[in-house]
Amino acid sequence: MSDFFERVTQISSRSKVAERQALTEEATKTSVILPFLQALGFDVFNLDEVIPEFIADVGTKKGEKVDFAVKIDGKIAMLIEAKPVNAKLGDVQFNQLFRYFSVTEARLAILTNGREAWFFSDTDEPNKMDKRPFFKFDFQNFDKDQVEELARFQKPNFAIEAIVEAASNLKYTRAAANYLRKQLEDPDDDFIRLIGRQIHEGSITKNVSEQLRPAVQAALDEVIRDRIQDKLGVAFSGEKRAAAEPEAAPVAETAANTDDIVTTEDEIAGHLIVRAIAARHVPVDRISIRDAKSYCAILMDDNNRKPICRLYFNSNTTRHVGIFDADKSEARHKVTGPQDLYQFTDELETVIKAYL
Structure with a gap:
């Protein structure tokens, strides 16, 4: 092969x-x-x-x-x-x-x-x-x-x-994936009735269908979010196990480890979340992490000219994420932690697709 x-x-x-x-x-x-x-x-x-x-x-x-x-x-x-x-x-x-x-x-x-x-x-x-x-x-x-x-x-x-x-x-x-993708974005009446028959007693009238619609949409979002979190949990556990059992580093690299740059668990989690968001469009190994003293950069192809976002997670009190657009202009947003990256899925997908 x-x-x-x-x-x-x-x-x-x-x-x-x-x-x-x-x-x-x-x-x-x-x-x-x-x-x-x-x-x-x-x-x-x-x-x-x-x-x-x-x-x-x-x-x-x-x-x-x-x-x-x-x-x-x-x-x-x-x-x-x-x-x-x-x-x-x-x-x-x-x-x-x-x-x-x-x-x-x-x-x-x-x-x-x-x-x-x-x-x-x-x-x-x-x-x-x-x-x-x-x-x-x-x-x-x-x-x-x-x-x-x-x-x-x-x-x-x-x-x-x-x-x-x-x-x-x-x-x-492919046909099933396209159908499910459409339902995720805007579930149609037949899909709402299909779910409604499983969770509602009685007839699924038009009024009932409209009452169920936001609940079904929220449930779909929750299922997808939970699936991603589960996969991230497995990957994150692997990252921590690897960190707990480091290989002996060559002598030449020892000096590089004396600086004050430490990639935190939250930064690793942020990297994995951006990978999960990007997975619809690119192989996840194209989404790279590069840490610095003041921020942690998430890049396409490990290329500084293809910034996706920056994680400003070093402060104990205030955290931000900087999202880049297709023109490489950065917009900062206040966040509580890496999980808030899901709020910027559309912006992240836009800049990722701009680099394809």
């Missing part, structure tokens, strides 16, 4: 270069898409594995081409349509993929611009490509779990039934 991760990292570097220099679809194919297929284990110079400009006549339409067809064991396994790296995949038309999907053996189709790759299958209707991708991979912003998902498409691992089953699971998981 580490070897595959390294290959994907190399594709990521190519994608970033292509975004600056590749001006055409052909340049994108050469610089990113063909190396991507190679990273998956396919021989791009072997026409028995990768067929460029693949032709499959559809009805009265003759001579139309899809950019690549990938064969495994002599059968068409994947169709790939390429777009220029500066094209937004959500805006492009990919009609060839839809048409060719139904007249070939392929059950997998990839739309890519060298910046992202969108994966489609036929989980809704057999032999008909789904309108929505079941998996999206961003070559320039990914984590270990996403690379593990991408590894399913390597030639040595390729098992179409397992891929389609995973695609179906991902589709339903």
